[in-house]
Amino acid sequence: MRAIADSNVPAPLQAIIASEARLWPHTDGKSFLARKPPTHSLLRAMRPLPGLVLHYDIMRPYSLGYGRYEDDPALSILDDAEHIVVVSLLPPVERLVRQFLAREDDTRARKSARALTALRYKLLGRDAKALKRGQAALLTQYRTPGWIDGWYRRWLDYLTTVSARRPNVRSVASEGLAEVPDHSGSKSPLPSRSSEE
Numbered sequence: 001m002r003a004i005a006d007s008n009v010p011a012p013l014q015a016i017i018a019s020e021a022r023l024w025p026h027t028d029g030k031s032f033l034a035r036k037p038p039t040h041s042l043l044r045a046m047r048p049l050p051g052l053v054l055h056y057d058i059m060r061p062y063s064l065g066y067g068r069y070e071d072d073p074a075l076s077i078l079d080d081a082e083h084i085v086v087v088s089l090l091p092p093v094e095r096l097v098r099q100f101l102a103r104e105d106d107t108r109a110r111k112s113a114r115a116l117t118a119l120r121y122k123l124l125g126r127d128a129k130a131l132k133r134g135q136a137a138l139l140t141q142y143r144t145p146g147w148i149d150g151w152y153r154r155w156l157d158y159l160t161t162v163s164a165r166r167p168n169v170r171s172v173a174s175e176g177l178a179e180v181p182d183h184s185g186s187k188s189p190l191p192s193r194s195s196e197e
Contacts, residue, residue: 016085016170024051029060029074052077058088058155063138069158078162078169086159088173090152095175097142104135 003009009017025038032054035044039052054077057063066072078084091099141147156173163169 013087013172016172017087018051018085021051021053024053025049026053026055028055029057029072032077033074051083052081058151059138062141062151063134069155070161078166082168084162084166084169086169086171088155088159088171089176090155090173091175093142093148096148097139100139100142 027036027039032039035046039047039049041047054074056074058069060072060074061067061069064072069075159169159171163171
């Protein structure tokens with residue numbers, strides 16, 4: 001989302017993301033469902049928007065117990081949007097684990113120096129108590145061979161279903177912003193991922 005706001009997206013994405021997207025409100029699934037600004041007024045009514053950048057955590061169905069993307073109310077925005085551009089960042093497991101731990105490190109650093117020390121022990125593999133139970137369970141799942149690739153495949157299958165219903169959906173999937181392939185001419189470029197990755 002920061003890359004879009006800073007107009008710092010790779011050329012292949014510039015071809016499918018509206019240039020004015022950097023001016024659009026940015027939100028995530030949780031804030032959108034809570035009807036918070038910038039997508040909603042102070043009275044919690046949906047504002048008319050020229051566009052919206054939605055950061056969607058593709059692990060929401062797992063983390064919140066929905067099981068399927070179709071059951072997540074945060075994705076109802078896709079039914080209301082006139083045009084949809086989906087950029088799916090699907091990093092390899094090793095990078096995902098590093099990002100997860102780094103994000104947790106940042107969160108805990110802001111909370112207290114003591115918690116940061118505990119997380120450093122976790123990063124060094126000495127102490128699993130630094131993470132909350134749900135976070136530790138998710139991290140264990142990330143490290144289970146094929147588990148995250150299964151979720152990536154479910155997400156890509158969901159996008160294929162949405163694209164079949166909605167002719168105005170454009171989608172690109174990549175391991176990260178630096179690796180976005182040039183698919184500016186295709187409707188739904190979804191990479192194939194092997195279960196060995």
